[in-house]
Amino acid sequence: MTAMRLTGIHVVREGRPILSEVGLALGPGEVLGIVGPNGAGKSTLLRVMAGLLAAESGAVELDGRDIRHWSRGDLARRIAYLPQHPECHWAMAVERVVALGRLPHIAPWRQPSAKDRQAIGAAMKAADVAHLAGRRAGSLSGGEHARVMLARTLASEPDLLLVDEPVADLDPYHSIDVMDHLSALAGAGRAVVVVLHDLTLAARYCDRLALLSDGRIVAEGPAEPTLSPENLAAVYRVAALRGSHEGKPYLLPWTRLPGTRLPGTRLPDGTGAP
């Protein structure tokens, strides 16, 4: 069974291709990691999957039906999306911010049901923000804010969770905690797509990785082959220390390779994949 399938996605912005020929399939119970250097098109890909950005060509299907044929409300009940720099404009109480994640499930002019409140409580617990419930958004540290926003995303209990760099602002304890939780969600039959810069966490936690470079998927599959030394050299221009612990691979980006490009610049040969 496939939860989401992307075929031949092209996105062009200001005449520049952002995504080209992107195809992906994702099943329930799976954690798919999207990795790649700055400007590779990771966040754009996630927005396309969330139905927030229409591709110039290609199709996104959810449960076999084109995403354009889903209503916003139905989509919102199935997919939760966490952007890279989530914002909160008003100084609302943390538990009320998290409760916004339940909006798709609450009929207009209604109060949250017992089930909604339980989901909100569980989400706050999962993201370790229950103790912040009464605090105001805006008075939080960067890491606390990131976890509150993650809790907001979890509160809708989505079948498909799309999260853009959820651990970028977190300390090691909370990074591992969040990744453990995303794994547990997949273990409970949900699908998770996570954009990650941290290759160590990506290799350890994702069932499958898609390596993006200049808008193309240049490698896809389990961590070991996808983040092979050749691929790391070609796409990231780095070499990593490697090993395994308790049956899980780890890698630690260690040195730049000669001819290092500046972040955001393009490889002369386009894809750079072996």
Added chain:
Amino acid sequence: MSSADIALRLPRDATLHSALAAALAGAFLLSLAVGPAQLGLMEVAAALFGGGPEPAQLIVREIRLPRALLGLMIGATLGLSGAGLQGLFRNPLAEPGLIGASSMAALGGVVAMYFGLYTAFPLALPALAMLGALVAVTLLLLLAGRDASTLTIILAGVAISSLGAALISLAINLSNNLFAVTEIVFWLMGSLADRSMDHVWLTLPFMAAGGLLIASCGRALDALTLGDDTARSLGVRLTRTRIMMIVGTALAVGAGVAVSGAIGFVGLVVPHLLRPLVGHEPRRLLPASALGGAILLLLADAGVRVLPTTAELRLGVVTALIGVPFFLFLIFKTRREAA
């Protein structure tokens, strides 16, 4: 994993709403009781329900009741649209007056007066005023874009207000009828004096429709707290929300301006004062601001009747005199928070 141990508090605004409703009832009674004719509270109450002497009945039911009702309606729509616009733009400085909606609505009204349209067709004045407000809010959305900064909104608002003011000045400049000019100038200053129940019935449907449109955007405004993309991912149809807010504000503010002239700053002051009392939540701010706006305008309108000035002060002048220092304070506060 058990989550039952987390006691999630549901916000209850019943106490706040009761307090505001009680204050509103008081302000409404005060508005009925205040005026050049000295009538006691009991006389007013009796006259309102058709008792007591004929002149008192006439004063209360024909002069003071429409004035109080219009104060309530216009104040409520100003408070509501201020709170709604602030939620839409995610900005505490958005307000019908500051973004130029009132000024463009006033222009619509001036056009109706200048060409004498409203004597032939009474609905022309509110219709053109609403059209003016519609143009203003649409222009603002186009000029300021989606995620507008405070500066962009204020600058766009200044531009739109200036356009309205310039065209009004043009109309006054070109007019060779001194009576019409006086009428326009006094109307522009904003007042609720000498209005009739006809004004109430003429504008009530538009204000109710506009208010309903704004109120039904509450959920979307809550979701917009998290930004455009996240709001859409939560099921909000953004274009629909924007159109509903634009049309709602235009109906509410346009109809209000048509009756009272431009009355500024109510939509700025009231949501700001009430926001902390509703947990800074845009949706909960809407009903509270409607009540608060009605209270403030009724009190201000009672104030202009009590103040011992030679000519009765114009309501728009008073709200501006209260509002501008408040606006400056808000700018100062926003700057300090940004620093």
